[in-house]
Amino acid sequence: MKLSKYIITTSIEDAKETVTSKMTIIYSCLSNQTIVVRDEVFQKITNEDFYNLDERLITELQNSRILIQNGNDEFVELYDYDKVTNDNISLFVNLIESCRSGCNSCSKNNTISRPKNDFVNSINSYIEIELIKKNLKTFFLTWKIDDPTEFIETMISISESNLRITDMNDIYYASSLICEGEFLTEKVFAMLFNLCMIKKYHITLKCSNYESTEITIKNILSILDNFPFRPQDGIIFELTIKSDKINDVFNIIDKFSHAETQNRITFKFDFLKNNDTSKDELAENEIECLFYAIEKGFIQSILPTRVNLPCAATDQNSLSVDKNGNLFSCNALPLSTPNIIENNLIGNVSDDVRIHVHSTKFRNWMLELRENKPICYSCNLLPLCGGGCLLKREEGKSLGCPTFKYNIEDRLLVSYLNQKSSLNECIVSYY
Ligand code: SF4
Ligand code: SF4
Secondary structure, rough: EEEEEEEEEEEEEEEEOOEEEEEEEEEEOOOOOOOOOEEHHHHHHHHHOOOOOHHHHHHHHHOOOOOOOOOHHHHHHHHOOOOOOOEEEEEEOOOOOOOOOOEEEOOOOOOOOOOOHHHHHHHHHHHHHHHHHHOOEEEEEEEEEOOHHHHHHHHHHHHHHHHHHHHHOOOOEEEEEEEEHHOOHHHHHHHHHOOOOOOEEEEEEOOOHHHHHHHHHHHHHHHHHHOOOOOOHHOOEEEEEEEHHHHHHHHHHHHHOOOOOOEEEEEEEEEOOOOOOHHHHHHHHHHHHHHHHHHHHOOOOOOOOOOOOOOOHOOOEEEEEEEEEEOEEOOOOHHHHHHHHHEEEEEEEOOOOHHHOOOHHHHHHHHHHHHHHHHHOOOOOOOHHOOOOOOHOOOOOOOOOOHHHHHHHHHHHHHHHHHHHOOOOOEEEEE
């Protein structure tokens, strides 16, 4: 047996009555399980010296994928897992030509675009053919629109069609929206929630734009105050706070905390880099804000969990459609270089689906990882990250590593302390 290469560890001193022991927290990026052992036990495991170790501990370490059999190629296992076919499909309807689908690594200037006249009909029949032909069971649709009122009729027509098709064919349908919060008034929200069945809203608060941020906060608080949500409606708003000052972020968290919105909001933090700040400092700010939000009662995931793919661009079951009906394997492609666009264009919703090209450059990322072994191949965070933003990489900007790369050990510590204080059973401790 040997230690898996996909683990993260950090040390902690644990005081029990008069005795203080040094402990190692081990997190498996494959199973997302945490095991805490004494430092000397960890040393033994690292040296593959299992003599005299508790058998229950060894079984637990194996079950958690922290210990693996010698000769196992974990990357192959990761790659094979990703070949499992899914029975779901995700469509990103992008009327603004930028991505911001979560990684925040590839935002571009937004351009408002008008869909083509036959956009609604073409996309409705494309969705119907895809869902029925492939016998799919789940359909996720994400809208990316600055001002939803500009496209409300388009959104309602497409949503009504989706609801009809999914209802008739027993397919689960879920929809979310990425928009500018200043346009999301109570009236607009009611239409989107009731007619388009949009249950999740991703909004970026840019602290540098004070006026827009204040309007957005006012809109969200007024929706949360007045809209008749049911308990099962779950968390509604995912807010990304973009700032270069930590106090601005604390102030925003405080506003939502005083309004007692903890069960409807989660936060992401995006600290802006200037010439004086290092990536480590940005990552420190992020963890401080994460901790602050948790202290205020918001539900935040501290540790990243396993992803099977880096992002939608590499997923055979994810597509992005632009205002012209072009289908891409990346949410931000329309503004990239002609060569990158061509390598990742799937086709058009009006084309016969038989001429669509599914083997695009980004979708072949797993093959590229296995055959050319770029730096991500040997990174212990690969199961949590998948390989970052491929567009950024392809455009030669950077690797696009997520911020958790720079604060993952702090996250592990915060997660451990948090779970320990709430007597959470997810952590297995061998003292
Ligand atoms: S993008 Fe960065 S963090 Fe992600 S796998 Fe590659 S090297 Fe690791
Ligand atoms: S490669 Fe992925 S993260 Fe990057 S822009 Fe495309 S969809 Fe977004």
